Amino acid sequence: MTEDKVKKIKMTPQRAAILKYLDGNTSHPSAETIFEAVRKKYPMISFTTVYNTLQTLKDLDRVRELNIDDERKRYDPNVNIHHHLICTNCRKIVDIRMDFPLNVPDEKAQGYMISGRHVEFYGLCPKCRNKKKNNY
Amino acid sequence: MTEDKVKKIKMTPQRAAILKYLDGNTSHPSAETIFEAVRKKYPMISFTTVYNTLQTLKDLDRVRELNIDDERKRYDPNVNIHHHLICTNCRKIVDIRMDFPLNVPDEKAQGYMISGRHVEFYGLCPKCRNKKKNNY
DNA sequence: CCGTTAATATGTAATTATTACAATATAATA
């Protein structure tokens, strides 16, 4: 009875290159970063294809879109629940692999049906801490 | 010894109107929403002034910028720490006034100096739940 | 192996949010 709509997609060299770049990648790249990286190996790829592919991968739950950076969307091939720590200076994002007790009692949920959660931490990464220190 | 740099700003009718609209507002409006709202009372205000004022208020910690909506920035005059619940369908954002135990042990912080945190919950708001229900 | 075709890639244009800038106006101060 489970509708396993295994939507199948064509495997193209472009998609393969993007998937390969993303596989195991924990750097939370933007579309542009992905484009530039993939372009090195596959110079004829178009930016639009990167966006299209990311949309497709989102639909397939192969990639998660993060709105944690105020300038651009970031993408994360790790779709398991985990949280993030972002540098307020250089925007480097790292994973926080921890569970937090985040139960919202019904009276606080205001009728919403809660289906997901995400904790963002802000701070200074080691590099930026040093820069600020030696900055007088 | 405390440097209370009470930066003072000029009080203008535009700023007063924006502040009045924001005061106690829990709707997490976008710049455009603020502009449209303020414009009704003060039709000659410019969009740029709204952006400028929001920037100023951010600098003064009178307003907090939220990156929770993937299409546009949202603004929150409540700068006390609290968390949010966003409707994945209509993007309505409501407050969650709760504390969560969010201690990150040093070995998980990867050298970052953590200075802030924010929990985002995703779900369907009551209206959108009903819409989906009556949607066959 | 082809041939067919729906799905995909590409290049470019359009859209949208936000910022930059230069000219004008004005709140605060003396």
Add this chain to the structure above:
DNA sequence: TATTATATTGTAATAATTACATATTAACGG
């Protein structure tokens, strides 16, 4: 009331993302 630093405005520029038309191709069946 004059001065001036600061703010407002209108417009142009920037930047991320999406839309769209056309060309290409992966996958499937014969």
